[in-house]
Amino acid sequence: MLTADLDDILDDVFERVTSSRIFKNRDVLLPDYLPNKLPHREEQIRKVASVLAQALKGYKPNNLFIYGLTGTGKTAVVKLVVKKLSEKAVEKGVKLKITFINTKRDDTPYRVLARMLEDIGIRVPPTGVATAELYSRFKKFLDKKGTLMILVLDEIDYHVKKYGDDLLYKLTRINEELQRSKVSLVGITNDVNFTSWLDPRVKSSLGEEELVFPPYTAEQLRDILKDRAEMAFVEGVLGEGVIELCAALAARENGDARKALDLLRISGEIAERSGSSKVTVEHVRRAWEQMEKDRVVEIVKSLPLHSKLILYSILLLTKGGKTTYTGEVYRKYKELTAELGIETLTLRRVGDLISELDMLGLISTEVVSRGRRGLTRVISLESDPEAIRKGLLVDPTVAEVAG
Structure with a gap:
């Protein structure tokens, strides 16, 4: 019975994709596709x-x-x-x-x-x-x-x-x-x-x-997407505002045409997997959320070990939407380095690395006064906690202390 159920699931997935009327040539939206014309270049x-x-x-x-x-x-x-x-x-x-x-x-x-x-x-x-x-x-x-x-x-x-x-x-x-x-x-x-x-x-x-x-403007990205969409999608499947939203979101990211094309492609794939006959702005929003999580994972994976340990400390201390402070982060970080038997960086250097994590958009910091105790930084997570955890646990050293 279990095998039959599994076969039914797979048959349903395969049929849904192979009978899809979303894409006619998905490859033209991939990063390595070389078109015969490049608008605005x-x-x-x-x-x-x-x-x-x-x-x-x-x-x-x-x-x-x-x-x-x-x-x-x-x-x-x-x-x-x-x-x-x-x-x-x-x-x-x-x-x-x-x-x-x-x-x-x-x-x-x-x-x-x-x-x-x-x-x-x-x-x-x-x-x-x-x-x-x-x-x-x-x-x-x-x-x-x-x-x-x-x-x-x-x-x-x-x-x-x-x-x-x-x-x-x-x-x-x-x-x-x-x-x-x-x-x-x-x-x-x-x-x-x-x-x-x-x-x-x-x-x-x-x-x-x-x-x-120069970076592309939103209007230029819209032209690029329209050009590729004609080759990529079955006529009439793109809902109102889809291309415009993809262009606007990518324009916010330094006018990145590659990101705009990825966003349009992933939106189509989400629509296809859900059995929809149209790609809508809701599919675009879901695709954007997925891409942002993937981006966070890649950034976290590329961090040096001590930055990962600091970020993991912040992740532990901010569960449930809580905030934390530099001193608390440093104490937790020291516990982790002691457990691993590796050198502990100075408080000043840890502060610098916290600032770098802030610049990357992974966390958010705000300097506040604690009266006679002076100034400190309130720290909160800015990115998706699960995406951060996923990126951290790729590193076997972080996985060791995470249990």
């Missing part, structure tokens, strides 16, 4: 194309550095331009190699160099070769080919913050060591202050041309 497309077009005449394009917040179309614009550039180079018989590397995925100097070598046809073992040797091989084999390479390094800020700018420095100087080939760099970063991390020599070499992508 015509100026940026023209700029990137004008810099890189020198390659079609056999010249090395200037290095290009692109800034902009997440979801402002940087990667999509570059991918679209280099795709068309590569096709045009084949038509014209120009020897051009374009390599695109996301340095957050290929997240070590070894992996970056390995990808560069693999893109020119040289297989590299997963480990066991010094990075200096990989770099030397890359120069040697690229020069043998006598080709022009455009090397796109996406999320380059992640790599430099983690490993320093040594590899980037070498790449900005590589043309001095090549005889028959040339390399142009395109760097893409979400951090508008990224160049403050760079050696001045790297900064001057990499930033021969610079381009800043």
Whole structure:
């Protein structure tokens, strides 16, 4: 009987999704989908194309550095331009190699160099070769080919913050060591202050041309969503105000088009799973709530251990909507570090980390007077407690003290 019930449940779920008339092509709302047109990025497309077009005449394009917040179309614009550039180079018989590397995925100097070598046809073992040797091989084999390479390094800020700018420095100087080939760099970063991390020599070499992508406005996001919605959804299933609400909510988050598209897609998925024939603003609100919880989990997972222990202390002390104070948090935190047998940070440093948690939006703090006892901070949770707990318990060390 239990098996039959389970079969009925699964059959119901599968039938509901497969017979859905919500989506006709859900994939066009995914982050890695590359459309043939990018509304409100015509100026940026023209700029990137004008810099890189020198390659079609056999010249090395200037290095290009692109800034902009997440979801402002940087990667999509570059991918679209280099795709068309590569096709045009084949038509014209120009020897051009374009390599695109996301340095957050290929997240070590070894992996970056390995990808560069693999893109020119040289297989590299997963480990066991010094990075200096990989770099030397890359120069040697690229020069043998006598080709022009455009090397796109996406999320380059992640790599430099983690490993320093040594590899980037070498790449900005590589043309001095090549005889028959040339390399142009395109760097893409979400951090508008990224160049403050760079050696001045790297900064001057990499930033021969610079381009800043502004955040999208709510009206621009609405146009983008309408464009994709026509491809993604069955005609007539989007209820009144759905696109407008998705655009307005994402505009509040620094004009993030990726978030707007995710929100629209998740809204459709919620409608589909509930058996609805339409996507409504209520589905959007539920999707937004789900995304916010997921965002909190990811932020908490990325915190350093001591910040997690402080946040866990606050979570324990604020159950049932209570508030707590810095002193109480510090006492609870000391108990946890003692239980784990690890070093306890000073009260001052813990105070700094509490401020950082406040800036991340995980907690809320307010300085209040306690009369003759001086000033203190009242602390409360700002984010969903279950999402915080879920993010914390991923860490085995926090899970140990949580029992």
